[in-house]
Amino acid sequence: xxxxxxxxxxxxxxxxxxxxxxxxxxxxxxxxxxxxxxxxxxxxxxxxxxxxxxxxxxxxxxxxxxxxxxxxxxxxxxxxxxxxxxxxxxxxxxxxxxxxxxxxxxxxxxxxxxxxxxxxxxxxxxxxxxxxxxxxxxxxxxxxxxxxxxxxxxxxxxxxxxxxxxxxxxxxxxxxxxxxxxxxxxxxxxxxxxxxxxxxxxxxxxxxxxxxxxxxxxxxxxxxxxxxxxxxxxxxxxxxxxxxxxxxxxxxxxxxxxxxxxxxxxxx
Amino acid sequence: xxxxxxxxxxxxxxxxxxxxxxxxxxxxxxxxxxxxxxxxxxxxxxxxxxxxxxxxxxxxxxxxxxxxxxxxxxxxxxxxxxxxxxxxxxxxxxxxxxxxxxxxxxxxxxxxxxxxxxxxxxxxxxxxxxxxxxxxxxxxxxxxxxxxxxxxxxxxxxxxxxxxxxxxxxxxxxxxxxxxxxxxxxxxxxxxxxxxxxxxxxxxxxxxxxxxxxxxxxxxxxxxxxxxxxxxxxxxxxxxxxxxxxxxxxxxxxxxxxxxxxxxxxxxxxxxxxxxxxxxxxxxxxxxxxxxxxxxxxxxxxxxxxxxxxxxxxxxxxxxxxxxxxxxxxxxxxxxxxxxxxxxxxxxxxxxxxxxxxxxxxxxxxxxxxxxxxxxxxxxxxxxxxxxxxxxxxxxxxxxxxxxxxxxxxxxxxxxxxxxxxxxxxxxxxxxxxxxxxxxxxxxxxxxxxxxxxxxxxxxxxxxxxxxxxxxxxxxxxxxxxxxxxxxxxxxxxxxxxxxxxxxxxxxxxxxxxxxx
Numbered sequence: 001x002x003x004x005x006x007x008x009x010x011x012x013x014x015x016x017x018x019x020x021x022x023x024x025x026x027x028x029x030x031x032x033x034x035x036x037x038x039x040x041x042x043x044x045x046x047x048x049x050x051x052x053x054x055x056x057x058x059x060x061x062x063x064x065x066x067x068x069x070x071x072x073x074x075x076x077x078x079x080x081x082x083x084x085x086x087x088x089x090x091x092x093x094x095x096x097x098x099x100x101x102x103x104x105x106x107x108x109x110x111x112x113x114x115x116x117x118x119x120x121x122x123x124x125x126x127x128x129x130x131x132x133x134x135x136x137x138x139x140x141x142x143x144x145x146x147x148x149x150x151x152x153x154x155x156x157x158x159x160x161x162x163x164x165x166x167x168x169x170x171x172x173x174x175x176x177x178x179x180x181x182x183x184x185x186x187x188x189x190x191x192x193x194x195x196x197x198x199x200x201x202x203x204x205x206x207x208x209x210x211x212x213x214x215x216x217x218x219x220x221x222x223x224x225x226x227x228x229x230x231x232x233x234x235x236x237x238x239x240x241x242x243x244x245x246x247x248x249x250x251x252x253x254x255x256x257x258x259x260x261x262x263x264x265x266x267x268x
Numbered sequence: 269x270x271x272x273x274x275x276x277x278x279x280x281x282x283x284x285x286x287x288x289x290x291x292x293x294x295x296x297x298x299x300x301x302x303x304x305x306x307x308x309x310x311x312x313x314x315x316x317x318x319x320x321x322x323x324x325x326x327x328x329x330x331x332x333x334x335x336x337x338x339x340x341x342x343x344x345x346x347x348x349x350x351x352x353x354x355x356x357x358x359x360x361x362x363x364x365x366x367x368x369x370x371x372x373x374x375x376x377x378x379x380x381x382x383x384x385x386x387x388x389x390x391x392x393x394x395x396x397x398x399x400x401x402x403x404x405x406x407x408x409x410x411x412x413x414x415x416x417x418x419x420x421x422x423x424x425x426x427x428x429x430x431x432x433x434x435x436x437x438x439x440x441x442x443x444x445x446x447x448x449x450x451x452x453x454x455x456x457x458x459x460x461x462x463x464x465x466x467x468x469x470x471x472x473x474x475x476x477x478x479x480x481x482x483x484x485x486x487x488x489x490x491x492x493x494x495x496x497x498x499x500x501x502x503x504x505x506x507x508x509x510x511x512x513x514x515x516x517x518x519x520x521x522x523x524x525x526x527x528x529x530x531x532x533x534x535x536x537x538x539x540x541x542x543x544x545x546x547x548x549x550x551x552x553x554x555x556x557x558x559x560x561x562x563x564x565x566x567x568x569x570x571x572x573x574x575x576x577x578x579x580x581x582x583x584x585x586x587x588x589x590x591x592x593x594x595x596x597x598x599x600x601x602x603x604x605x606x607x608x609x610x611x612x613x614x615x616x617x618x619x620x621x622x623x624x625x626x627x628x629x630x631x632x633x634x635x636x637x638x639x640x641x642x643x644x645x646x647x648x649x650x651x652x653x654x655x656x657x658x659x660x661x662x663x664x665x666x667x668x669x670x671x672x673x674x675x676x677x678x679x680x681x682x683x684x685x686x687x688x689x690x691x692x693x694x695x696x697x698x699x700x701x702x703x704x705x706x707x708x709x710x711x712x713x714x715x716x717x718x719x720x721x722x723x724x725x726x727x728x729x730x731x732x733x734x735x736x737x738x739x740x741x742x743x744x745x746x747x748x749x750x751x752x753x754x755x756x757x758x759x760x761x762x763x764x765x766x767x768x769x770x771x772x773x774x775x776x777x778x779x780x781x782x783x784x785x
Contacts, residue, residue, distance in 0.1 A: 034646035036561045053566060053639065054646055126658055214642050214657040228490060232511040 006257045012250050020066040027060035031217055040233045050235040052225060058239050061217050065240060068218040069247070072129050073199040079137045081191050084144025089179050091145065092152030093171070103149070106142040114139040114201070115210075122210045129202070129218065132211035136201055140194075144187060151183040185262045193255030196248040203244055219244050294479030295781040297762075300492050300501040301774065302634070303485035306460050309447050310438045311386040311395030317435035323466060323483055324775035325366075326438035326449030329357060329376065330429045332770045336531065336582075338429035338687050342371060342439060342450060343417075352424040352723055357432070359415040364471035365441040366454035373410035373417045378442040380408060402431045402686060426723040430687030435772055452476040452777045461485065466775075477780045492756075496523065502761040505774055507754065508636050510568020516756060524757045526766040529581035530750035533683050534571055534637060536629075536644070536676045537669070537695075537705040538745055543620050544627070544675055547743075548607035549653075554593035554743045555600035556651045557644055563749040566643045567636040571749030576736045577696075578689055579750035585733040591740050600651050617654040627655040627675040632665040637678035640748045644676075669704050677704070680751055682771065688728075690719055693735055696744055705745065712738045 019026060029047075038055035041047055049058035091102040118135035125131050155161060156179075164174050203220030205211035207227075212218035219240040226236025301322070305313065308320035320326035331341035340346065342363050347356045363371040387395040404422040411418065419428070431437065441448040448454070453466040453476070466481040484501060486492045492504045493512035507513060516523040538544045544553070563573040572580065580586040604610070604618060609625075611618045618625055627648070631641040638659055645655035655676075660668065669677050683692045694700045697716045698708040712735055719731045739745060755774075757765035763780040 032646060032649060034643065034650075036558060036565055036643060036647075039565050054643055055565075056646075126660070209659065214638070214645070214659060215655075228509050229511040230490070232515065 005253070006261075009250060009254045009257060012246075013254060016066060016247060016250070017070065019063055020070050023063045023067055027057070027063050029057035029060045031056060031060040031064040033057070040229065040236075042233075043235055049239040050233070052222075052236055053229075058222075058235060061222060062219070062239050062243050064217045065219045065222060065243065066247075068129065068212065068216055069199060069203065069220075069244070072133055072202055072218070073195060076133045076136055076140075076198050076202065077191050077195055079133070080141045080144055081187060083137070084141035085148045085183065085187050087141070088145035088148030088150075089152050089175055089183065092149035093156055093175060093179060095156075099149070102145065106145050109139050110142045112139055115205075118205055118210045127210050127213050129206070129212045129216060132202055132205040135210075136198065136205070140198070144190070147190060148183045148187060151186060152179055155179070155182055189255065189259045189262055192251065192258050195255065196251035199248055199251065200244070295477060297478045297481045297503065297779070297781070298484060298501040299481055299775060300484045300486045300495055300504040302487055302506055303461065306458075307447075308449075308455070309395075310436050310440065311383055311393070311397050313396040314398075314436075317397055317438060318772045320438050320447065320449060321435045321451075321772045322774040323455075323464060324451045324453040324481075324777075325447070325455060325466070326435070326440060327451050328433050328435065328437050329359075329439065330433035331773075332430075332433055332687060332768075334769060336684055336687050336769055338433040340429075341433070342376075346429055348428065352426050352428070353421050355419045355421070355425070355428045357417040357419070359417065360473075361415060362473050363450055364473075365444075365448045365450055366469040366471060367441060367444060367448050368471050369441050369443065369448075371439060371450055373412050373415050375441065375443075376417050376439055377408050377410040379439045380437065382440070382442050383436060397436050399436045402434060402436065402691065403428070424721060424723055427686060427688045427690075434686045453478075453481055453775065456480075472777075474777060476777055481775060483775075496756055496758060499758065499761075502758045503765045503779065504756045505754075505767075506635070507756055508570060508634075510570055513570075513754070514568070520759075522759055524759050524762070524765065526755040526757075528753050528767050528769045529579070530572060530752045531579050531582060531682065531684055531769050532635075532680055532751040532753065532771070533577055533579055533692075534635065534640065534678070534680045534748035534751055535577060536641070536678050536746040536748065537674075538707070538743075539672060539675050539677075539704075540706045540708070541672060542627075542675045543623075543625055546607075546609075546620060548603055549609055549620060549625070551593055551743045552600040552603040552607075552609075552651065553648060553653065554746065555596050555603065556647050556653070557746065558595045558647065559747065559749060560595070562640055562643050567639050567749075569752075570636050571751050573749045574747060575740055577693070577739055577745060577747060578683055578732070578736055581750065582684065582689070584689065584729060584736065588733060589736055589740060593740075593743060597647075597651060604651065604653075611652055616652065617649075618652040625653055627653065628673075629655050629657045630665050630668050630674040630677040631657055631659050632662045632678065633659060634662065635680045635751055637680060637748075641676075641678055644746070672704075672706065676746070678748075685770075689732060690728075693719070693732065696739060707742070707744050709738055709742060709744075712742075 035055040038051050039053050041051040043050040047057050049062060052058055087102050091099040114136055117138060118132055121131045121135050161178055164178060202211055206218050206220030207224045212221040222240035223237055230237055305315035305319045307316035308325055310317035310320060327341060329342045330338040333339050343357045343359050345358045359373050359376060383399050385391050386393040387397045387399060406420045406422055409418045439450060452469050452472045454469045455464060456467045457465040462485060464483040468476040468479050489507045489509035489512050492507050495501045496504050516525060538550060544550050559573045563571040574580050575591040576586060576589050578584045609618050609620050629641050629645060631638045641657050645657050648655050668674055681692060683689050685691060695702050696707045696712060697703055698713050715731050715735045719728060722728050722731060753767045753771045755765050755767035761782055763782050765779045
C-alpha cells in the first residue's frame with residue numbers, strides 16, 4: 001500500500017519535473033505571446049485553460065510557470081539546507097565562541113519576520129523572485145542550523161568520534177565522514193517536508209507583489225494577475241491555484257513518505 | 269449558567285458591533301477612495317492640497333464648473349488691469365471657516381502668504397508644494413473695509429482665476445493650529461492611513477446634506493466594488509477594474525455610475541538620455557504599440573485612445589492633429605532593421621551599437637497604468653525590444669522619475685489642472701525642472717515661451733495646437749489614452765453623486781442622501 005503510494009508520488013514528481021524541463025515541447029502557444037484582442041477568453045478547445053488579460057494562453061503559462069516555481073523552490077531549499085546544515089554542524093562540533101556567535105545570529109534572524117524582510121527588500125531592491133528567495137532563506141536557515149547542531153551535539157562526544165580524533169583525523173574529515181552522514185537523513189526529511197511550505201511561501205510573496213514580477217511567469221504572480229477578475233474570469237485563478245495545490249500536496253505526501261522510510265522513530 | 273452565557277455573548281456582540289462604526293445619528297455617508305496623502309494641508313504637496321478639496325474640507329476662491337471654466341466661489345468677482353498684472357478679488361461677506369471665524373480679505377492674504385512662506389526653503393519652509401510654478405506675485409494686499417484682495421503679479425497673468433482655483437491656493441485659517449477650511453465638512457478625527465471622520469461645517473453658507481462622513485481609504489478596486497455591493501460604503505471613487513465596473517453596470521437599479529469624458533492623460537514619459545533618444549528606435553516603439561486595442565480591450569474602455577498629450581475632449585484642435593506613427597508592427601520591424609538595430613547574439617532581442625536593449629519601465633499601479641505597461645512590454649517583445657516592467661509604489665516611482673532612473677515611466681495627469689494646459693505642456697519644455705524625459709526641441713521651447721506670455725485665448729489655442737503636433741512628430745511620449753473618471757454610488761442611499769471633469773472635487777454638497785430633495 002505504502003509502496004504503491006510512493007511510486008505514484010515519485011511518478012507525479014518526475015512528471016512535474018519533466019513538464020517543466022520539456023515545457024517548450026508541450027505548450028501549444030508561446031506563453032508570452034499576447035494577442036490583446038483575445039483577452040479573457042474562457043476555456044475551449046484551443047485555449048484549454050482560457051486566456052488572460054493580455055490574451056496569453058493560460059495553459060502554456062501554467063506549464064511554464066512550473067519551471068519558475070520549481071526552480072525557485074529548489075534554489076531556496078538548497079540554500080537553506082546547505083547554509084543552515086553547515087553552520088549547524090560547525091556550531092555543534094566546534095562549540096564555544098563559534099557556537100555562541102552562530103546561534104546568536106540565528107536567534108536574531110529567527111526573530112525577524114520573513115514578510116517584513118521581504119517588504120523591506122522589495123522596497124530597496126525592487127520585487128523579484130531572487131529577492132524573495134533571499135528574504136525567505138535569511139529567516140529559514142536557522143531551523144536547519146538548530147536541527148543539525150542538536151544532532152551533532154548528541155554524537156560529538158561519542159566514542160567513535162573520539163577514536164577518529166585519536167587516530168589523527170582532521171576536524172574537516174570528522175565532519176565529512178562522521179557528522180554529515182549522521183545528520184543528513186533527518187535534514188533531508190525536514191527539507192522535503194518543508195518544500196511544499198516553501199513553495200507556498202514563495203507563491204504568497206509573488207501574489208503580494210513582493211516576489212516574481214510582471215516579466216516572469218510564476219504561479220503566485222499568475223494568481224495575483226487573476227485576482228482582479230476572480231468572479232468574472234475564475235479560470236485565471238483556478239489554473240495556477242490548482243497547479244500550486246497539486247504540487248504542494250505532492251511534496252507534502254512525499255515528505256511524509258520519506259519520513260516513514262528514513263526516520264527510525266516513525267518506522268517503529 | 270446558560271443565562272449568564274447568553275448575557276455575556278450579547279454583551280460581547282454589542283461591543284463588537286459598536287466598535288468602529290460611525291455615529292448613527294443623522295445622515296451619514298461612507299465614502300471610499302484611494303489614499304493619496306495623509307495630510308490635507310495645501311503646503312505639504314500636490315496630493316495633500318488635493319485631498320483637502322476632495323474631502324470637502326477646504327475650498328478655493330474660485331471653482332471650476334463642468335466646462336472647466338473657473339467661476340467665483342469664495343469671492344463674487346475679479347477684476348484685472350489691461351495688462352493682466354494687477355488683479356482685484358472681491359471676497360464675499362458671508363463666508364466663514366468651520367471654526368466660526370469670518371473669511372476676510374486679510375485672512376485670504378494670510379492664507380496665500382502662508383502658502384508661499386511655508387513652501388520657500390530659504391524662509392525655512394518645509395512644504396513641497398510649488399505655488400510659484402503657477403503664480404509669482406510682487407505684492408498682495410488686503411482691504412478689509414471693502415473686502416478686496418489686490419494681487420500684483422510679476423508677469424501678465426491671464427489665467428489668475430484658474431490658478432486661484434487650484435488646490436494649492438485653498439484658503440485656510442492661519443490663526444488655527446490645525447487645517448481649518450471653509451468647505452461644507454470639517455475634520456473630527458483622522459485615523460491616519462485608515463479613514464477620516466468628517467462632520468458638518470455648521471457655519472457653511474448653504475445647507476450641508478450629511479451630518480457625518482467617513483472617508484475610508486481602499487486601494488483595491490475589487491474591494492471597493494465589493495464594499496459598495498455589501499452596503500459598507502455608499503459612494504466610491506475611482507474603481508478602475510473593468511470587470512468590477514461591468515458587474516455594477518449590469519445592475520443599474522442598484523448602482524449609479526457617473527462617468528465624465530477624460531481630461532486626464534495616461535502616458536509614459538520617454539527618457540531621451542537613454543537608448544530611446546535614438547530616433548529610429550523610439551519611432552519604431554511608437555509604431556509597435558496598439559493603443560486602440562489596449563484602451564478598448566486590455567483596460568476595458570477605462571481610457572479613450574488618442575494620439576496627443578491633450579485629451580480629444582478639450583478644445584485644443586485635436587481633429588487637426590495627425591500622426592505618422594499609426595500602429596504597424598511590420599513597419600516598426602522594418603524601421604529597426606533599416607537602422608541596423610538588429611539581434612546579433614541570437615537571444616531574440618535586438619541590440620543598439622552592440623549593447624543589448626533592455627528598457628527599464630517604471631510603473632505604479634494607479635488607473636490601469638500597470639496594464640498598459642505590461643501590454644506595451646509584450647508588444648515590444650514581438651518586435652525584438654526587451655522591456656523589463658518594474659512595478660513600484662507611487663513615491664518610489666516619483667523618486668526614480670525625478671532622478672532620471674528610467675527608460676519609460678508611466679503617468680496619469682490632469683492636463684488642465686488650472687483650467688489651462690500650459691503647466692502640463694511644461695513637462696516637455698527643456699528649461700523646466702519637470703521635463704522628466706529630458707526632451708529637447710528648439711521649436712517646442714520657442715512656442716512654450718510664446719505661450720507663457722500670450723494673453724489672447726485664440727492665439728493660445730493655435731500655439732498649443734502646434735506644440736501638440738511637435739510632440740507627436742518627435743514621438744516625444746507614449747500616449748496611452750484619456751482616462752474616463754467615474755464615481756459609483758448606491759441608488760438606495762444616494763442621490764447626485766456625480767463625478768466632475770476636474771477630479772479634485774469629490775465630496776461636495778451636491779451629493780445628497782436619498783430622501784432629500
